[in-house]
Amino acid sequence: xxxxxxxxxxxxxxxxxxxxxxxxxxxxxxxxxxxxxxxxxxxxxxxxxxxxxxxxxxxxxxxxxxxxxxxxxxxxxxxxxxxxxxxxxxxxxxxxxxxxxxxxxxxxxxxxxxxxxxxxxxxxxxxxxxxxxxxxxxxxxxxxxxxxxxxxxxxxxxxxxxxxxxxxxxxxxxxxxxxxxxxxxxxxxxxxxxxxxxxxxxxxxxxxxxxxxxxxxxxxxxxxxxxxxxxxxxxxxxxxxxxxxxxxxxxxxxxxxxxxxxxxxxxxxxxxxxxxx
Amino acid sequence: xxxxxxxxxxxxxxxxxxxxxxxxxxxxxxxxxxxxxxxxxxxxxxxxxxxxxxxxxxxxxxxxxxxxxxxxxxxxxxxxxxxxxxxxxxxxxxxxxxxxxxxxxxxxxxxxxxxxxxxxxxxxxxxxxxxxxxxxxxxxxxxxxxxxxxxxxxxxxxxxxxxxxxxxxxxxxxxxxxxxxxxxxxxxxxxxxxxxxxxxxxxxxxxxxxxxxxxxxxxxxxxxxxxxxxxxxxxxxxxxxxxxxxxxxxxxxxxxxxxxxx
Numbered sequence: 001x002x003x004x005x006x007x008x009x010x011x012x013x014x015x016x017x018x019x020x021x022x023x024x025x026x027x028x029x030x031x032x033x034x035x036x037x038x039x040x041x042x043x044x045x046x047x048x049x050x051x052x053x054x055x056x057x058x059x060x061x062x063x064x065x066x067x068x069x070x071x072x073x074x075x076x077x078x079x080x081x082x083x084x085x086x087x088x089x090x091x092x093x094x095x096x097x098x099x100x101x102x103x104x105x106x107x108x109x110x111x112x113x114x115x116x117x118x119x120x121x122x123x124x125x126x127x128x129x130x131x132x133x134x135x136x137x138x139x140x141x142x143x144x145x146x147x148x149x150x151x152x153x154x155x156x157x158x159x160x161x162x163x164x165x166x167x168x169x170x171x172x173x174x175x176x177x178x179x180x181x182x183x184x185x186x187x188x189x190x191x192x193x194x195x196x197x198x199x200x201x202x203x204x205x206x207x208x209x210x211x212x213x214x215x216x217x218x219x220x221x222x223x224x225x226x227x228x229x230x231x232x233x234x235x236x237x238x239x240x241x242x243x244x245x246x247x248x249x250x251x252x253x254x255x256x257x258x259x260x261x262x263x264x265x266x267x268x269x270x271x272x273x274x275x276x277x
Numbered sequence: 278x279x280x281x282x283x284x285x286x287x288x289x290x291x292x293x294x295x296x297x298x299x300x301x302x303x304x305x306x307x308x309x310x311x312x313x314x315x316x317x318x319x320x321x322x323x324x325x326x327x328x329x330x331x332x333x334x335x336x337x338x339x340x341x342x343x344x345x346x347x348x349x350x351x352x353x354x355x356x357x358x359x360x361x362x363x364x365x366x367x368x369x370x371x372x373x374x375x376x377x378x379x380x381x382x383x384x385x386x387x388x389x390x391x392x393x394x395x396x397x398x399x400x401x402x403x404x405x406x407x408x409x410x411x412x413x414x415x416x417x418x419x420x421x422x423x424x425x426x427x428x429x430x431x432x433x434x435x436x437x438x439x440x441x442x443x444x445x446x447x448x449x450x451x452x453x454x455x456x457x458x459x460x461x462x463x464x465x466x467x468x469x470x471x472x473x474x475x476x477x478x479x480x481x482x483x484x485x486x487x488x489x490x491x492x493x494x495x496x497x498x499x500x501x502x503x504x505x506x507x508x509x510x511x512x513x514x515x516x517x518x519x520x521x522x523x524x525x526x527x528x529x530x531x532x533x534x535x536x537x538x539x
Contacts, residue, residue, distance in 0.1 A: 277459055
């Protein structure tokens with residue numbers, strides 16, 4: 001059976017054990033809190049494998065469990081990659097007497113930033129917006145396929161990243177990271193992903209932010225329609241302007257709640273007086 | 278709204294929270310999905326989808342990264358869509374109710390996350406005692422609390438607040454409606470601004486301009502995929518050019534410096 005395939009002879013870890021970690025990794029955020037963040041979820045995912053590795057060493061097992069209950073936080077999809085690396089390192093720790101167990105948590109902490117950066121760019125910046133953007137078109141027509149399209153487009157990359165991340169992380173995670181970091185390809189990769197992300201956002205602002213002005217004046221018998229003039233400067237000028245103003249506010253670290261309140265008050269007044277619609 | 282419908286919608290709200298914690302952020306919380314489910318429950322799937330699509334655009338950028346989540350779009354979208362369908366009104370109503378709920382629920386959730394922090398010390402203690410069953414026990418307790426809290430609050434708001442909500446919606450004067458329409462038009466801009474905040478850096482600005490201009494001047498709503506594919510091709514070319522540079526040792530150090538700058 002493929003499921004029974006041995007992944008690690010010395011600790012008798014089978015593919016089935018890894019599949020267990022894969023499924024458990026989906027609950028990573030299940031007990032998110034401000035002290036350990038995803039710590040308990042991480043420990044929950046790893047605990048069966050830890051029990052196997054330290055089968056005859058109860059004290060070391062407890063140590064290992066405390067180790068993985070420490071604070072951990074990252075975008076969830078690439079997290080199984082870190083779990084793979086952690087398993088490999090725990091095995092090294094069991095084998096070598098002079099292995100510094102602190103290095104396990106240093107590696108985990110070191111990965112949080114860069115992997116979350118890549119994960120955010122891909123999952124929030126690309127997969128989510130493209131999945132949502134395509135689904136919105138269907139949903140606006142009332143097509144019941146819309147939620148299915150959204151879920152599939154987002155979750156196929158989500159599942160694949162988790163599955164391959166776990167195994168690649170276990171087999172040669174540390175080596176890959178070294179290569180990527182030292183060659184500068186990690187940043188290049190994130191940058192190139194960003195190209196797709198920002199181009200799509202620019203596109204969506206033009207298509208889906210529908211701010212127009214109903215203002216019109218009658219001067220000397222001829223109608224002056226403000227929106228026509230705006231269109232001559234550039235189509236979709238108002239959506240772009242509004243987005244850039246809000247972006248400026250976000251950049252100035254004004255809290256999102258305040259921005260929302262601002263939009264509600266200003267937008268409401270502009271709407272009541274017929275300036276925007 | 279019947280008792281059963283209110284209970285089922287409570288479950289949709291709980292599910293929209295549960296997917297983040299227990300189903301690997303599989304996006305059941307997106308308004309298109311919750312709108313669809315709520316529409317199905319209330320017997321008007323089509324309206325549910327259309328309202329879901331509008332809410333989706335507004336909350337495109339509300340991703341809630343890490344511990345600094347900003348808006349609970351799951352519950353806000355569910356309740357907003359439910360009220361809009363039940364009162365036979367449009368997306369303005371969904372926003373008028375959904376937005377404050379998304380803010381309030383986020384606040385409540387923040388308090389719950391603080392409370393869960395206290396449980397972590399318990400896990401530490403139980404590990405020392407060798408009672409490893411508590412790892413799953415407490416992990417699941419947090420998830421269960423979430424589910425209960427979200428389904429109960431949503432159920433109560435919809436079932437007991439029904440009459441109040443209806444009289445509020447029907448009492449809205451025309452001028453207030455045009456104000457809400459304008460708010461609904463501007464809010465999507467916030468979603469995209471938040472998204473830009475995640476990924477935009479100085480060197481990416483040209484690509485943002487290209488995406489916007491292509492879409493603004495073509496004006497065809499379904500070219501989105503084409504523009505994304507075009508951007509993907511450009512990204513690919515740049516990756517090939519830059520990474521072949523990076524492999525030449527002389528250029529490598531200069532390359533690294535350049536990327537260090539941002």
